[in-house]
Amino acid sequence: MQNATTGITYLKTGDRHRGIVNDYHRKPYPREMQKTMFNVDIAGLKMADRRNVHLVGAEFVSKFTIGMEVEKNRLSRGAVKEYELFCGFERDSSCGYEAVTNILPLLPAGMWRNKVFDMMFKASRIIEDQYSPSNDRCGGHISIGVRGMTGDTIMGVIRPFCGILYAIFHKRLNTHYCEHNPRMLHRNDADFYNYPTHSKYNVAQPKTECLEFRLPSRFQSVKQMMRRYELMYEITNFAFNTPRGSHKMLLKKVKPILMSMYDGDEAKVNERIKMAEDFREYILKGTITDLIRPYVRDRYRR
């Protein structure tokens, strides 16, 4: 039951089509879940994070949104049903099946985010590889939205801070499905046509109201999904609220998330952080260091 004390409760719709596997591109539209009527959902947020929640009429609306695509070879028997998290399921020729989340609020830690993570937890049978397996043919696209902004604008603001994403998913940089426009350039940029371009298979694909990161690898666990969500919040929040902040500051903020992602392996995390710094220079200037050379294109040479 949702009220002023408990806050928003995410419920299923009962729509039959959200609980079956639809044909490609025939799944129901994503629900917009980035709004709440209840102050209690944001009451615990720090002042710096409250600016990312806008009061629109009688609703609190998250400035940032996130959507995720969970691709799998097979879906666990009996697990295909409606989940609060997903707008629906569809067949995917590249990997098998895809479960797409609704439009979720992208939030800092707090009561509201606990509820988003609760939806992920309840969808374990779809997300966890132990129930619904995946392989290298599967990806984990993540779409980021910023209220009032187009995908092109988002890309322009966020790209200086995507080095860490490149570092984490560097092995996917040469994958056909996401190897184009490797520096996240706008088509008006002088260097845009010096790199391979594609209408779809880019590292990050601007859409009308969001930016789709095609680089992330497949989702294999709920914990992984939560960590990526946390990472995307920090990157997005930093890019849009502290654009002049130092890259080192961002990397310091995300280090605890990386430590959890890499099971406490600090050496590996530090390696990723170093790669992130080099990838940032690549994104911004096209500079290629020895560390990242195996993974990126120097214009039309490899």
Added chain:
Amino acid sequence: MTNLLAIEESFLSKSEVKQALDLTNVRSLQRHLQNGQKKKFEQTLALSGIVAKGYQWFKSEGKAMLAEQGLEWTAKDFASKVYGWNKSYLFKVVKAGETEAEKIETFKTKCDEMEREGKEPNRTLEGLLKWLSTATTEGGEGEGEGGEGEETQVEERQKAIITFAWKRPDGTNVACRVMSDGTLKTTNNADELTDGINALINHLRNNLGDNARQDDPMQDYEDRLEFVMDAEEDEDESL
């Protein structure tokens, strides 16, 4: 224990969390706290020791573990979701749990003395904390320099002679107690209490007329109006 999300239930059922919070004992002691004032107080003390440790764990490793699971809890959430309490009651229990054993023994001894004198000491969590704060304010027990000191007294447990509770149509509560020493205990303001009394008077007027059932005039109004004559309620339990 209230409003638990599925992910939170899962967190609380993890063996290492149950162990750190000693939840098995907590639940057992919470069950035992239903009857027996003296026994209840002993169990409250036992519970407070466990809860104090649990709260310390929550503030240190617990937060990290919650974050690993993607959860963020405030102290208020911790109190509500683990124990079913509000935050202020949690802090009272923690304070009792962190009190030195010697001071607690002194408090219990004083309660025993009062009982032997035929008085009813406030042998409750609230009574203990009041006694501790008074003892601290007055510089503790014992004699002052150059003269007789005064021992801090344990408060005598007051009985409520009138208890009133009213659930308003909007679902909010109005409640008050008049204690045997004349103290009024309420969290509502004068206007709210007046509305409550007027509601009672109106209901009595409407239902103690010719058509009312003389044998039980209050029967029809149990859902909206509680009128409790017996005020022996446990003051330790949070509303």
